[in-house]
Amino acid sequence: MRGKKKEKLLLLLVNLLFIVICFGVLVPVLYALSVSLNENNSLLSSEFSFIPRKMTLENYRAVFFDEPILLWLKNSVILAVITLGISMSCGIPAAYVFSRRQFPGRKAILRGLVLLYAFPSLLSMTALYKLLTPMGLINTKAGLVIVYTGTMAVFALWNMKGYFDTIPVEIEEAAKVDGASPMQIVTRIVLPLAKPTIAVTAMMILIYVWNEYIFAINFMMGSDTYTLAAGLNSLQATEMSGSWPVFSAASLVVSLPILIIFFALQKNMTTGLTSGGVKG
C-alpha cells in the first residue's frame, strides 16, 4: 500500500517537473507571441502579464505593409528554388553513382568529401568575396546561389548516398535481368524508393537557405536585395527598442513555415538524416 502511494507521489512530482520545464522552454517564444499581440505595449510598465489585456494585430499589419517583408520573402523563395534545383539535379545522380558503382578515385573522393564536410563555409567567406567581386557577382542573387549550392552540394551528396546504400541492390539487378536500361532503372525504381531521402534533403536545403543570414548580410548591400533572414536581422539591429513588438511579430511570421515543415516531416527527419553517413 505504502509503496503504491509513494509511486503515485513520485509520478506527480515528475509530471509537475515536466510541466515547469516545458513552460520554461516555451517562454521565449510565448513572450514574443504575447508582445506581438499586445495593443498597449507597456514594455517598461511593471504590470506585465503574459496574456495581453487588449489584443491587436497591428504589429502583424506593420510587418506586412510597413516593412519590405514580402520583397524579402520573394528573394528568399527565388534563392531557395534555384539552389534546390541545382543541388538536387547535380546531387541525385552523383549520390547514386557513388553508392552503386565502382570507379577509380571513388574512395579517395569520398574521403575528401568527409573532410570538406567538416569545413564551415564561413571560413572561406573572404576568399569567396574576393573571387566573386571581379566577376560582378557581389550584391547579386547569382552570387548567393553560388555560395549556397556549393555549401549544400557536399551535404546533398553525402546524405543521399547514405540512403541509397540502404536500398538493396537486388531490386535493380532483377530489373537489369528483365532488360531495363540504366536510365529506366534510375527513374522507375531508384527514385521512387529514394523519395524519403530526397524529401528530407530538399527540406534541409530549403531550411538552410531560409535561415542563412551571415553571407546574405555581408554579400548583399541595401535592404531591397535582402533575404528574409537578412531582413529580419536588419529589423532587430536598427531600432532596438522601438521595433521589438514588430520584430517579434516578424520573427513568428518567418518561423511559421519552418515550424509547419518540421512537425509535418518530423518522422522522416530522423530516418532521412540518420541513415546518411554524415549529419549536420
Add this chain to the structure above:
Amino acid sequence: MTNNGTNKENCKRKDALISYLWAGPSLILIALIVVFPILYTAYISFTNMNVYHWNNYEFVGLHNYVNALLVFDSGFLSALLMTIFWTLVNMVLQLVIAFVLASLLNIKKLRLRNVYKTLLIFPWAMPGYVSILLWKTGMFNSQFGLLNQFLAKLGKEPVRWLGTNTMAFISCTVVNLWLALPFMITIIDGALQSLDKSYYENALLEGATWTQRTRYITVPMIKPIIAPSVVITIFTTFKQFDVIYLLTQQVGSKTGSSLHTILTYAYENAFITNNYGYSSAVSIIIFALLILFTILGERGGKGEKA
C-alpha cells in the same frame, strides 16, 4: 581469349566514364565553390591582404601563422582555449540533462509522455537565428528583457546578462542548451527505447539499485547507439558561431563582452577588422584542427567497434 579481355577492359572503361559523367556536375560544383576557395584561403593566408592592401598585397610567408600560434596576445590561442572549454561545458551539461530528462520520459506510467516530448523538441523546430534573436531581445535585454523585468518585480537590481565575459558565457550556454537539448533528448530517448527490458528485470531480481542499473546497464548499452550523434554534436558545438555572434557581437550592438570562439574570432578578423591575411591563416589552422579531429574521431569509432 585476348579479345574477350580487351572487351572487358573497354566495358570497364566505359562504365567508369559513365560514372564520372553522372557524378561530374556535382563534383565540379564542389571543386569550384568549395575546394577552390579553401585553396585560395590558404593562398591569402601567406599574404598581408587587408583593407589597405586589398589588391596590392605582398607575400609575408608564415608571418600570419606565427602571429596566430606563437603570439598569445593576438587572441587566437585564448579563443581556442575558450572554444575547448565551451565545448566541454556544453557537452557535459547536454549529456547529463538530456539523459535525466529522457530517463524520466521513459517512466512507465507517464501518460502525457508524447505531449511533453512535442513541447520539448519545439526549440529544434524554430529557425535557430530567430530563436537566438528572440532570446537576445526578449530575455536578456537589460531594460525590457523578461529576466530583468522579473528581477525588478522582486525588487532586485537589473543584471547585464551579456555585458561581462562570465555572464555572457553563462547566457550563451543557456541558449545553446536550449537549442541543442531537443536533438540530444530525442537521440537518448530513442536509444533508451531500443534497450532490451529483460536485462532490467534480472537486475531488479538481484536487487540492483537505480544507480547501479544506470551505471552498469543503461549507460554502457546506449553508448554505442548515441556515439555518432554525440560526435556530430561535439563538432557543431566546437564550430558554434550563431549563438555567440548574434547574442554579443553584432555590428552596432556589441554588448561589451569579449567572449570569442575560434569561429567568431576568424569572422571578426575578416569582416570587422578586415585583416584578411591573418584571418585566412586562422581559418586554415581551424580547418587543420577539424581534419585532425575527424580522423581521430574515425579511429576512435573503429576502436570501439572492434
